[in-house]
Amino acid sequence: MNRKLSAVLTIVLLSTLVVTACGGGGGAKGGPIKVGAIFDLTGPTSDVGTPYSEGVRDYVEWLNGKGGVEGRTIELIFQDYAYKVDQAEQLYSQYVQEGVVAFMGWGTGDTEALRGRIAEDKIPFMSASYSANLAKIDEAPYNFLVGTTYSDQFIIVLQWILDDWKAKGMSGNPKVVLFHHDSPFGLSPWEDGKAFGEPKGIEMMELAQPKGATDFTAELTRIRDFGANYVVMQTVSSPAAMALKNAQSLGMTDEVQFICLNWCADEILINLAKDAAEGVIGAMPFTPPSVSVPGMKDADEFLKGKGSSLQEKGLHYIQGWWTMAVMTEGIRKVVKDGKEVNGENIRAALESLQNFDTGGVTAPVSFSPTDHRGTKSLRLFKVENGQWVQLTDYISVPGG
Known part of the structure; x- marks a missing residue:
């Protein structure tokens, strides 16, 4: 027992x-x-x-x-x-x-x-x-x-582009390229952005940044041939900085507005790209420490x-x-x-x-x-004298 x-x-x-x-x-x-x-x-x-x-x-x-x-x-x-x-x-x-x-x-x-x-x-x-x-x-x-979300970031940027184009009194329709990381992350906002932008007259193209590339001159030449007015980069800081340096060498940074979504809108971009980053706009859900x-x-x-x-x-x-x-x-x-x-x-x-x-x-x-999107708005910042400076107040995604 x-x-x-x-x-x-x-x-x-x-x-x-x-x-x-x-x-x-x-x-x-x-x-x-x-x-x-x-x-x-x-x-x-x-x-x-x-x-x-x-x-x-x-x-x-x-x-x-x-x-x-x-x-x-x-x-x-x-x-x-x-x-x-x-x-x-x-x-x-x-x-x-x-x-x-x-x-x-x-x-x-x-x-x-x-x-x-x-x-x-x-x-x-x-x-x-x-x-x-x-x-x-x-x-x-x-x-x-x-x-x-990346889609909401892209849509907010596209709406800003439409407003900017109109404010500048430009004729015709803006041409926008999504220059993106070659991964699901990079392509993530494309379909939603295209569904928003094309019906509003934006001419759009997407182009991947080749993995392991040490130069984006060929890709940027395609972007220039497309006649892009705005290049939105959905990538991380290092390749974005390389793209900006290449674009500067091609004389594109004075002609084309480069815009980073959140993962390349940071201090790393400025440190790597140096003066080629001047004038770049960043879509930032999170406030940079410069503010x-x-x-x-x-x-x-x-x-x-x-x-x-x-x-x-x-x-x-x-x-x-x-x-x-x-x-x-x-x-x-x-x-x-x-x-x-x-x-x-x-x-x-x-x-x-x-x-x-x-x-x-x-x-x-x-x-x-019913909604796990914690935030649906962001502010745009712009690089001025090597610092991110606030460009807009919070902008909400159209339609919420």
Whole structure:
């Protein structure tokens, strides 16, 4: 009898240990709250991926240093995936097995590839990709976008182009080229932008930036032959800077208005392109550090305590910081309400977020059960004397 009782107790104990190890612990009451993350630190978007990752990680360090979420720390589990979709899928599976209750992602290709599994696993997911596909609730019910979608960014820019063309008294119709990263990220806004622009008379063309290219003269010659008045770049900073230098050599920067969507509108572009960046316009859902707003204070003070500064780290750092802050706000509401910290409850908490104030870093962030696009407006900035200077107030996407 004693042997049987001992055996039963052993089985019960082992079962308890297995359950604890296999995933329930990520949001277990009173313990650390596990959040998974993947970053591009060595891949083709690492120029912008590295400062973004530092912003996410430093926010967690800062938060935990202040007592965490209602007394509970965030345990951020992360790794470099080098912009490889298969590596992203492997790390996502690993971290879900380890019990994460939320996830911070990165690229468009990997986030779109994962969205079905994210929905099945019920893991709230905030990517640095703002692909409009990730805002489709029926296909991606656990994906949330803090930044304005690439499609909305492109449409806002196209509307500005129409207004600019008219204000300058130009005849005919403007010609616009989307010069883009050769990836799902790069092409993401094209169809929505074309559907908006072509019926309004804009002549449009898309052209990919060849992978691994060290010169874009051939592509820019095609753009010039098309007669482009505006070139919208949906890419990251390094290739955008090379394009601007090549365009300057061809005498195009005085004739054509170059515009960057958010991932090449940053300080990296200015540092690399130098005077070729003068006059470039940037579509910015997130405020650059060259414009001081209250929402940058905590990050800047944290960095100064480490011998750095927000000016040094740049726009994508504050972008990562505040994206993690928005995810944390959902987690905070769950903990404060005394509910179990799991994906379903975090999703519901995020969907109740209305006009969340980022201190001027973005437009107020709102989600709902039917709309996971956190912001639908942005400001345009322009490079003047090597600095991003505000050009417009917030512009909302036409039709909302």
